[in-house]
Amino acid sequence: MPRSKGPAQPPAETGPAAARHLPEATLVRLTQYLRALTELRDAGRSRASSEVLAEAAGVNSAILRKDLSLLGSYGTRGVGYETEVLAQRITECLGLTHEWRVSIIGAGNLGRALSGYGGFRNRGFSVVALFDASPDLIGRDVNGLRVANVAFMEDVLTFTRTNMAVLAVPGPVAQELADRVVRIGVRSILSFAPVVLQVPEGVTLRKVDLATELQILAYHAQQAGQTGPPERS
Amino acid sequence: MPRSKGPAQPPAETGPAAARHLPEATLVRLTQYLRALTELRDAGRSRASSEVLAEAAGVNSAILRKDLSLLGSYGTRGVGYETEVLAQRITECLGLTHEWRVSIIGAGNLGRALSGYGGFRNRGFSVVALFDASPDLIGRDVNGLRVANVAFMEDVLTFTRTNMAVLAVPGPVAQELADRVVRIGVRSILSFAPVVLQVPEGVTLRKVDLATELQILAYHAQQAGQTGPPERS
DNA sequence: TGGTGTGAACGGATTCACAGCC
DNA sequence: GGCTGTGAATCCGTTCACACCA
Numbered sequence: 001m002p003r004s005k006g007p008a009q010p011p012a013e014t015g016p017a018a019a020r021h022l023p024e025a026t027l028v029r030l031t032q033y034l035r036a037l038t039e040l041r042d043a044g045r046s047r048a049s050s051e052v053l054a055e056a057a058g059v060n061s062a063i064l065r066k067d068l069s070l071l072g073s074y075g076t077r078g079v080g081y082e083t084e085v086l087a088q089r090i091t092e093c094l095g096l097t098h099e100w101r102v103s104i105i106g107a108g109n110l111g112r113a114l115s116g117y118g119g120f121r122n123r124g125f126s127v128v129a130l131f132d133a134s135p136d137l138i139g140r141d142v143n144g145l146r147v148a149n150v151a152f153m154e155d156v157l158t159f160t161r162t163n164m165a166v167l168a169v170p171g172p173v174a175q176e177l178a179d180r181v182v183r184i185g186v187r188s189i190l191s192f193a194p195v196v197l198q199v200p201e202g203v204t205l206r207k208v209d210l211a212t213e214l215q216i217l218a219y220h221a222q223q224a225g226q227t228g229p230p231e232r233s
Numbered sequence: 234m235p236r237s238k239g240p241a242q243p244p245a246e247t248g249p250a251a252a253r254h255l256p257e258a259t260l261v262r263l264t265q266y267l268r269a270l271t272e273l274r275d276a277g278r279s280r281a282s283s284e285v286l287a288e289a290a291g292v293n294s295a296i297l298r299k300d301l302s303l304l305g306s307y308g309t310r311g312v313g314y315e316t317e318v319l320a321q322r323i324t325e326c327l328g329l330t331h332e333w334r335v336s337i338i339g340a341g342n343l344g345r346a347l348s349g350y351g352g353f354r355n356r357g358f359s360v361v362a363l364f365d366a367s368p369d370l371i372g373r374d375v376n377g378l379r380v381a382n383v384a385f386m387e388d389v390l391t392f393t394r395t396n397m398a399v400l401a402v403p404g405p406v407a408q409e410l411a412d413r414v415v416r417i418g419v420r421s422i423l424s425f426a427p428v429v430l431q432v433p434e435g436v437t438l439r440k441v442d443l444a445t446e447l448q449i450l451a452y453h454a455q456q457a458g459q460t461g462p463p464e465r466s
Numbered sequence: 467t468g469g470t471g472t473g474a475a476c477g478g479a480t481t482c483a484c485a486g487c488c
Numbered sequence: 489g490g491c492t493g494t495g496a497a498t499c500c501g502t503t504c505a506c507a508c509c510a
Binding site: 208212 | 254255257260261264265267268269289290291326327328329331333335341342343345346347349350352353355356357358396397420421422423427428429435437439441442443444445446447448449450451452453454455456457459460
């Protein structure tokens, strides 16, 4: 791949829909800015400075300005940012302008919790299917969705035009299900299974691991000498 | 706080329990190595090279060796690492040698899912209490735990000697509950609430945000031009 | 010979500081 | 005067390459 390191990218297109490749760390923060902007707007503020916005998003203002500058110039010097305009711009950049159809694989405790999570529908995501292998669950109604038999997953994924899959299944079956989901053409997967998953190039996989989170907390607590219970009553 | 930038830390202690401050990125990987080591050991392998171990953990071997070198010299040149010894060493570094007592605040879908998650108990974490504010849930049995009234949270946190709290509550009440948990002396919090939380210095807060994860997937999918449903049948 | 441990090079992300614009 | 947008400096983490050792 001839990726020259010359600073002069071919001009290509400098239109308002630019912002080719955003760093991962910036992406995470953009979602936080988006939430903060929505809150500010709902609170009636049509403008906000980088300082105010950064405070609401829980970051410092320098990195916020740096991040936003990657999307183009959407602020006004001496004034600040228009919450509505900026929120729209970020929404566009993140690819949230149309609905994403999410299927959740696994209707155990976690899968059911996810299917009922309100934060999805508010932000451009529709949960369109929920699968399980257990006869006790198949056919049951969960948050307005009928649990489908994972044996027929391919058909349902196709029928519902699923383009994102969430794996909420036990570790031992996660790889097999990931393979099936990928084979049918889904290229975005969020996995809660505590195992290493292999996916082919072109498929985006993100992982959330609850045990990892607690282990990291344990490390910091131990570092701070908090090996025992809190000593205050 | 006079944090000098001089490179020469006072020698202090160079014993086997060293490893003062590990970078955050390394911590995340250490938990993955630990899982991989446990799997390898359970599969009967008492030794593994950095190459094998890295493969099992889903990282490259250079960074693995770099990470492990921060814990001291626990490998043998020309041979590899003893899975048992190394697992023990990592466990020790992460502060997992004694049990951590976790309380889950919020017994909605997510809270119930977390309370039943087997990955905790296996790794040195005990779920000791589960709270909610809803009369419909208080007193009910969930995964062997009786849902406690959040109004009496302070008493129960003290009684159970809770030293880690998991917030699985709606955004609007998360800050208030975080404040109460901190006030009683808990210094490690894992939050699933989609809001920015303020905690005082000395308290470690980690956040998991499901909507953020999906939004980042959406960005990558859009980048790859997958705006529509998969086109394969 | 094979594989660890590590200095050095590299690259990416954050912070600083200020020029430029409203 | 105030605030954005951004080069420059800095910090941190990853990759490379190889000295060193069982």
